[in-house]
Amino acid sequence: MAHYILAINPGSTSTKLGIYEDRKLLFTETVRHADEDLAGFSKIADQLPLRLQVVAEFFEKHGFDARRLAAVAGRGGLLKPMNGGTYMVSEDMLSDATSGIFGEHASNLGPVLAFEIASKFEIPAYIVDPVTVDEFIPESRLSGFSGIDRISQLHALNIKAVSRKVARGLGRPLEELNFVVAHLGAGISVAAGLGGRIIDVNNADNEGPFSPERSGTLPLKQLIRLCYSGKYTEKEVVGLVTRKGGLCSYLGTKSAHEAEKRAISGDFHAELVLNAMVHQIAKEIGAMAAVLDGRVDGIILTGGLAHSEYIVGKLRKKIGFLGEVFVLPGEEELEALAEGALRVLNGEEAKREYSCLLD
Ligand SMILES: Nc1ncnc2c1ncn2[C@@H]1O[C@H](COP(=O)(O)OP(=O)(O)OP(=O)(O)O)[C@@H](O)[C@H]1O
Numbered sequence: 001m002a003h004y005i006l007a008i009n010p011g012s013t014s015t016k017l018g019i020y021e022d023r024k025l026l027f028t029e030t031v032r033h034a035d036e037d038l039a040g041f042s043k044i045a046d047q048l049p050l051r052l053q054v055v056a057e058f059f060e061k062h063g064f065d066a067r068r069l070a071a072v073a074g075r076g077g078l079l080k081p082m083n084g085g086t087y088m089v090s091e092d093m094l095s096d097a098t099s100g101i102f103g104e105h106a107s108n109l110g111p112v113l114a115f116e117i118a119s120k121f122e123i124p125a126y127i128v129d130p131v132t133v134d135e136f137i138p139e140s141r142l143s144g145f146s147g148i149d150r151i152s153q154l155h156a157l158n159i160k161a162v163s164r165k166v167a168r169g170l171g172r173p174l175e176e177l178n179f180v181v182a183h184l185g186a187g188i189s190v191a192a193g194l195g196g197r198i199i200d201v202n203n204a205d206n207e208g209p210f211s212p213e214r215s216g217t218l219p220l221k222q223l224i225r226l227c228y229s230g231k232y233t234e235k236e237v238v239g240l241v242t243r244k245g246g247l248c249s250y251l252g253t254k255s256a257h258e259a260e261k262r263a264i265s266g267d268f269h270a271e272l273v274l275n276a277m278v279h280q281i282a283k284e285i286g287a288m289a290a291v292l293d294g295r296v297d298g299i300i301l302t303g304g305l306a307h308s309e310y311i312v313g314k315l316r317k318k319i320g321f322l323g324e325v326f327v328l329p330g331e332e333e334l335e336a337l338a339e340g341a342l343r344v345l346n347g348e349e350a351k352r353e354y355s356c357l358l359d
């Protein structure tokens with residue numbers, strides 16, 4: 001019997017929705033939220049009624065009877081550190097997601113939306129490979145300063161999904177393969193995948209290459225000086241480096257597409273900035289290849305920037321020596337959510353509990 005699954009991916013400016021019949025996508029939609037529609041909410045959790053309305057309109061528009069659903073899968077946000085997998089939404093998870101105790105992120109609405117809808121129809125609510133997937137080996141955790149641990153925060157859902165897809169294409173189990181996976185989006189995560197486990201990654205909000213909107217790693221003493229300059233509050237500095245850093249700080253745009261157009265039309269500054277971003281991404285990929293002891297079965301480039309032949313071409317030149325480069329542009333997050341739920345419904349994978357997070 002086929003399973004109907006609703007996949008929900010709440011983002012900072014959109015809600016992406018999909019209804020799947022097993023692996024087959026039946027309907028999908030990306031509903032954009034204008035800044036003024038979200039501006040009135042001081043906490044992410046307060047957006048729940050608006051996002052639920054979007055889901056109700058989606059069912060109505062496609063004439064889908066939600067009583068047919070077997071499960072709802074939401075993207076998981078900033079929660080406790082946990083192994084990758086499909087987790088049942090539980091009371092403690094809902095409390096962490098709504099309070100924002102581990103940080104505010106639009107995807108914190110994922111478990112809450114999934115639970116609200118699933119409980120109406122008495123079906124399970126899941127999250128799959130949330131942002132705080134943590135499969136670090138012990139040495140990845142040390143930052144270099146006692147008392148400050150590195151924290152795993154990444155585009156885990158897409159990274160795990162594209163890893164599975166490339167492994168399927170190669171006709172081999174992911175457990176036997178090592179990939180360096182670079183998710184190149186508004187933020188950037190470059191992960192070392194050892195047999196499918198992400199044993200190291202730059203924290204996408206905090207470290208690594210600069211990205212369209214984030215500064216990534218910064219020179220330490222200069223950053224400390226900026227923090228103590230008296231010009232900014234803590235919240236403002238965090239906002240600057242995580243939402244107005246990277247391309248945005250150099251070029252005044254978060255669009256790599258726009259930056260590329262400028263570079264191609266002879267803007268040397270735009271060209272320099274894009275070259276620097278590629279330089280930093282390539283360095284991180286090299287670093288993750290070293291984490292895997294050089295035993296790399298492929299480098300996977302994914303995320304919005306992987307649509308750009310300009311960026312991918314420059315990256316290939318620098319990292320091609322490490323192995324085969326697989327390019328999977330964009331993201332497959334809705335599909336990954338539906339597949340994560342389906343693996344549990346079909347008994348291919350055991351569902352995980354939020355109370356038992358690290359192996
Ligand atoms: N064809 C393209 N050429 C160049 N850049 C592109 C192209 N398509 C998308 N991009 C760039 O990709 C970036 C957005 O990537 P993406 O859509 O993965 O981001 P997001 O989903 O908002 O954030 P994240 O992936 O961090 O969750 C933007 O800078 C955009 O300009």
Ligand SMILES: CCCC(=O)O
Nearest residue numbers: 153154155187204205
């Ligand atoms: C924090 C990593 C994931 C994201 O940027 O959405």
